[in-house]
Amino acid sequence: MEVSRGEDILVVMNRAATVTQVDAVLERVRALGVAPCIVPSPGQTVISAADQPITACDHLSKMPGVAEVLRVPPAYRLVSRESHPNSSVFRVAGTTIGGGGFTLISGPCSVENEEMLLQTANFLVARGVRLMRGGAFKPRTSPYSFQGLGLDGLEILARVKRQTGIGVVTEVLDAETVPQIEAVADVLQVGARSMQNYSLLRRLARSNKPILLKRGLAATLEEWLMAAEYLLSGGNQQVILCERGVRTFADHLRNTLDLAIVPVVQRLSHLPILVDPSHGTGDARCVPAMTLAALAAGADGVMIELHPDPARALSDGPQSLDFEGYARLHKQLNAMAGALGIELR
Ligand code: PEP
Ligand code: MN
Numbered sequence: 001m002e003v004s005r006g007e008d009i010l011v012v013m014n015r016a017a018t019v020t021q022v023d024a025v026l027e028r029v030r031a032l033g034v035a036p037c038i039v040p041s042p043g044q045t046v047i048s049a050a051d052q053p054i055t056a057c058d059h060l061s062k063m064p065g066v067a068e069v070l071r072v073p074p075a076y077r078l079v080s081r082e083s084h085p086n087s088s089v090f091r092v093a094g095t096t097i098g099g100g101g102f103t104l105i106s107g108p109c110s111v112e113n114e115e116m117l118l119q120t121a122n123f124l125v126a127r128g129v130r131l132m133r134g135g136a137f138k139p140r141t142s143p144y145s146f147q148g149l150g151l152d153g154l155e156i157l158a159r160v161k162r163q164t165g166i167g168v169v170t171e172v173l174d175a176e177t178v179p180q181i182e183a184v185a186d187v188l189q190v191g192a193r194s195m196q197n198y199s200l201l202r203r204l205a206r207s208n209k210p211i212l213l214k215r216g217l218a219a220t221l222e223e224w225l226m227a228a229e230y231l232l233s234g235g236n237q238q239v240i241l242c243e244r245g246v247r248t249f250a251d252h253l254r255n256t257l258d259l260a261i262v263p264v265v266q267r268l269s270h271l272p273i274l275v276d277p278s279h280g281t282g283d284a285r286c287v288p289a290m291t292l293a294a295l296a297a298g299a300d301g302v303m304i305e306l307h308p309d310p311a312r313a314l315s316d317g318p319q320s321l322d323f324e325g326y327a328r329l330h331k332q333l334n335a336m337a338g339a340l341g342i343e344l345r
Helices: 019-032 056-061 114-126 151-164 175-184 198-204 221-233 261-268 277-281 284-296 323-340
Strands: 007-013 037-039 046-052 066-072 090-092 095-097 103-107 131-133 167-171 187-190 211-214 239-243 273-275 301-305
Touching (some): 007 056, 095 103, 114 131, 114 151, 167 175, 175 187, 187 198, 198 221, 221 239, 239 261, 277 301
Parallel strands (some): 103 301, 131 167, 167 187, 187 211, 273 301
Antiparallel strands (some): 007 066, 037 046
């Protein structure tokens, strides 16, 4: 992969700088590689220079007529589409994420017991769904709520995976449990609450498993892409973004699903982007419409919560589809994907 590794800088000239001095700086920047550009700035010349070698700052600040040289934060250079014009595509558990198809990930919010997980996995496999979600370690708002089965939940995931062949997506809450989760999961999920847990991101950057990075509860696009940049810059190129709704003034649903971020992410980044209509709305009645909307918006797939008996779910029952609802939605998805010429995966 070809990436730019230099620094982006701004050269601020003295107000009294001469045309010759400005030209000399422009000449030097050009000689170092990337063409400079002059930033409009009243009464003063400011030169923007991208991808300069790290010695450029020192060099340029000593030139006549230069007031100061500022380093521009590198932003999300590895995540950006500029660094990687082709969309990233990842092979995982016999399916593909990114690059034009629509990948389905589905399953319960939490792994509750082996029977419900096996039942769900069989249901999904029968419909050609290759990836099942299910949390063993749950980030709950209340310490009194069900926290997940932990390592026992992981063992259940491992057994159901062995029996059915389905791929597993599960959340990793802390760096300590990464090895155990890596041993079972095909995709490691970073939850909304952990999006800015930088020590966890640094650890996951050393994993050879794809990371599903959910958008933080109130994260801007830039904060989200910068979190992804931690993973890529640390060595893990397999990052899948997941929009799961953000907190706004609107209180008619659990979150505000920001579907409009999908085309923006796709313009700015080469990483695949999924949509989670379950957490995005918090209401199973809204999930089918928002799933179809995600397909229409051009998302690379969805992650949907599914439970054999949502009324008895230990977490997120109100936003989980039951098998019947899921089957109905799957049929609609097939029809719509067919009409759009998009492959359902
Ligand atoms: C989940 O997927 O079950 C979950 C906890 O999601 P989020 O981190 O988006 O809240
Ligand atoms: Mn959930």
